[in-house]
Amino acid sequence: MKNFFFCFFIACLALISFQNPAQAFDIGNGENIFTANCSACHAGGNNVIMPEKTLKKDALATNQMNSVSAITYQVTNGKNAMPAFGSRLSEPDIEDVANFVLSQSDKSWD
Numbered sequence: 750m751k752n753f754f755f756c757f758f759i760a761c762l763a764l765i766s767f768q769n770p771a772q773a774f775d776i777g778n779g780e781n782i783f784t785a786n787c788s789a790c791h792a793g794g795n796n797v798i799m800p801e802k803t804l805k806k807d808a809l810a811t812n813q814m815n816s817v818s819a820i821t822y823q824v825t826n827g828k829n830a831m832p833a834f835g836s837r838l839s840e841p842d843i844e845d846v847a848n849f850v851l852s853q854s855d856k857s858w859d
Contacts, residue, residue, distance in 0.1 A: 774841075779849025782842050786834060794850075794858035798830045806854040815854075820847035 783791075790797050794804040802812055809815040814823065824843045827833030834843065 774848040775845050776849050776852055778842065779845035779847070779852075782838065782846045783849050786838065787846065790831075794853060804850050804854055805858065809851075809854055815851070817844060817847040817851065820850055 791804055796803045802808060806815070809820075814820055821840075821843050823831065824838070824846060825833060825835035825840075838846075
């Protein structure tokens with residue numbers, strides 16, 4: 750019986766260790782971070798500074814911003830009129846925002 754529990758414990762650890770970290774995001778947290786830090790310029794997926802560079806699906810694709818890594822990079826480092834948030838937000842928070850943006854763009858920000 751001890752061997753069974755030991756093997757079960759090891760199997761659980763293995764499953765946890767091989768979990769895809771790309772799926773470990775929190776859309777609710779991303780929405781909260783977005784609302785507090787991004788919505789002044791990007792409410793509803795729009796862009797009040799550069800209207801052609803929205804967070805809508807087509808615009809994200811056109812501007813090669815349709816991946817978590819691309820959005821994360823821009824949020825972290827900023828670009829043009831967009832300030833860098835890398836010193837204000839944690840990496841997990843930025844990844845949550847990126848996943849929130851992509852999920853909203855898939856739903857046309859409805």
